[in-house]
Amino acid sequence: MAKTQTTFFCKNCGASSPKWVGKCNSCGEWNTYTEEVIHKDKPEYKKTWKSQSVKSVLKPVLLADVEHGADFRYELKDLELSRVLGGGIVPGSVILIGGEPGIGKSTLMLQIALQFTNKKVLYISGEESDTQIKMRAERLPFRNNDCYLFTETSTQKIGKALQELQPDIVVIDSIQTLQSELIDSTPGSISQIKETAGDLIRFAKETGTPVFLIGHITKDGALAGPKLLEHMVDTVLQFEGDRNHVYRILRTTKNRFGSTSEMGIYEMHGAGLREVSNPSEILISQRDENLSGIAISATIEGLRPLLIETQALVSTAAYGTPQRNSNGYDAKRLNMLLAILEKKCGLRMGMQDVFINITGGLRVEDPGIDLGVIAAIVSSYQNVPIDNKIAFIGEVGLSGEIRAVSRIEQRISEAEKLGFTTVYISKFNKLPKQKSNITIVELSKLEEMLNYLFG
Ligand code: TYD
Numbered sequence: 253m254a255k256t257q258t259t260f261f262c263k264n265c266g267a268s269s270p271k272w273v274g275k276c277n278s279c280g281e282w283n284t285y286t287e288e289v290i291h292k293d294k295p296e297y298k299k300t301w302k303s304q305s306v307k308s309v310l311k312p313v314l315l316a317d318v319e320h321g322a323d324f325r326y327e328l329k330d331l332e333l334s335r336v337l338g339g340g341i342v343p344g345s346v347i348l349i350g351g352e353p354g355i356g357k358s359t360l361m362l363q364i365a366l367q368f369t370n371k372k373v374l375y376i377s378g379e380e381s382d383t384q385i386k387m388r389a390e391r392l393p394f395r396n397n398d399c400y401l402f403t404e405t406s407t408q409k410i411g412k413a414l415q416e417l418q419p420d421i422v423v424i425d426s427i428q429t430l431q432s433e434l435i436d437s438t439p440g441s442i443s444q445i446k447e448t449a450g451d452l453i454r455f456a457k458e459t460g461t462p463v464f465l466i467g468h469i470t471k472d473g474a475l476a477g478p479k480l481l482e483h484m485v486d487t488v489l490q491f492e493g494d495r496n497h498v499y500r501i502l503r504t505t506k507n508r509f510g511s512t513s514e515m516g517i518y519e520m521h522g523a524g525l526r527e528v529s530n531p532s533e534i535l536i537s538q539r540d541e542n543l544s545g546i547a548i549s550a551t552i553e554g555l556r557p558l559l560i561e562t563q564a565l566v567s568t569a570a571y572g573t574p575q576r577n578s579n580g581y582d583a584k585r586l587n588m589l590l591a592i593l594e595k596k597c598g599l600r601m602g603m604q605d606v607f608i609n610i611t612g613g614l615r616v617e618d619p620g621i622d623l624g625v626i627a628a629i630v631s632s633y634q635n636v637p638i639d640n641k642i643a644f645i646g647e648v649g650l651s652g653e654i655r656a657v658s659r660i661e662q663r664i665s666e667a668e669k670l671g672f673t674t675v676y677i678s679k680f681n682k683l684p685k686q687k688s689n690i691t692i693v694e695l696s697k698l699e700e701m702l703n704y705l706f707g
């Protein structure tokens with residue numbers, strides 16, 4: 253008779269303990285242990301995944317002797333995803349893609365599956381039926397005659413199907429619906445996620461087949477399931493955006509095969525997701541007249557320069573404590589900029605409500621947009637518009653100095669390409685001598701900029 257064993261798992265880090273404990277010894281979180289039932293000693297345990305072509309190395313080898321094939325990555329038609337992954341899919345890699353319900357994870361993965369015209373793709377869904385997926389596929393403008401569907405949640409059955417079909421690429425929608433028959437707990441529980449993801453990762457590594465896992469996220473934005481899942485996979489992508497906006501942003505939070513600073517932008521429309529290759533043009537709102545409280549900054553996301561628009565609204569606080577609200581920009585940094593304005597430029601920000609919004613639902617962490625944020629705030633405060641042909645590039649230091657930023661040439665040339673005539677930058681940014689038509693205003697302190705703009 254199979255021995256039934258119950259174990260307690262930490263919801264945060266996936267650590268296990270035979271008894272319930274209040275505080276996790278491994279991650280220090282309180283009240284995260286839940287009980288789950290496991291059958292560990294079934295004979296077939298861990299033997300269900302026969303390798304198709306085991307390339308495993310049995311003894312230590314010299315790093316210099318390890319060969320890598322010429323076809324190092326699968327090319328993708330979708331250039332946004334390709335860039336986010338660091339230039340295509342590495343064979344045998346496991347990519348976890350998380351996002352809120354309804355953001356478009358299934359749509360994105362189905363459309364990626366359909367874009368491979370010469371690869372056999374297996375799309376495994378535990379959430380939708382064949383006909384539902386077919387209906388979705390009909391709306392998309394791509395066709396792949398070698399795309400298979402499998403609506404199944406048992407990893408044992410999925411394992412068999414994988415051995416028979418031998419697909420080139422596998423998509424799992426979603427990891428929270430999968431279930432190993434060897435474990436009694438419900439799908440989506442920590443032990444199930446650990447076990448099923450472990451199986452799929454082993455499959456990917458043994459056969460060199462890339463596997464995409466779609467993952468749900470919890471209400472505070474973290475990927476559901478143990479943190480361990482993120483450690484197990486090679487790449488973690490976040491698909492985010494405001495469901496009321498059409499733009500969706502794909503970011504990497506972890507990538508073993510590329511940079512994590514890359515970002516892909518998509519637009520959701522009637523026929524699926526469309527890649528946005530010229531983001532600056534859409535992120536800057538169209539307007540005929542100059543309005544106060546708007547400033548454009550040139551930032552860098554990954555390798556791409558990007559012009560973004562900051563909108564600020566400053567108004568006298570009606571009640572006691574003034575409100576500070578920021579959308580897409582770090583709230584702590586906003587408070588810091590307001591303190592600098594108060595102390596160094598003598599603007600009375602202490603009595604003002606301040607609202608900041610980065611348009612397009614974007615979240616920007618680059619401190620190089622500080623100067624633009626300050627310009628927008630002061631423009632709204634003074635109610636004086638800024639000429640819409642000026643772009644701002646610079647980080648602001650605590651004593652009000654304007655600091656140099658990285659990759660200044662790229663930022664300036666993007667601004668120039670989009671028709672800006674003037675850029676405000678730090679004078680400490682060393683620019684190579686070259687002829688350009690754009691006027692460059694070099695500044696060392698905030699007061700200088702405010703004098704230029706608002707007199
Ligand atoms: P979906 O991929 O089902 O989201 P997820 O898997 O992340 O839960 O996307 C659902 C949303 O996308 C839905 O609200 C409708 C919208 N959508 C379009 O606007 N156009 C389309 O062509 C498709 C397929 C979906």
Ligand code: MG
Nearest residue numbers: 357358379425
């Ligand atoms: Mg879905």
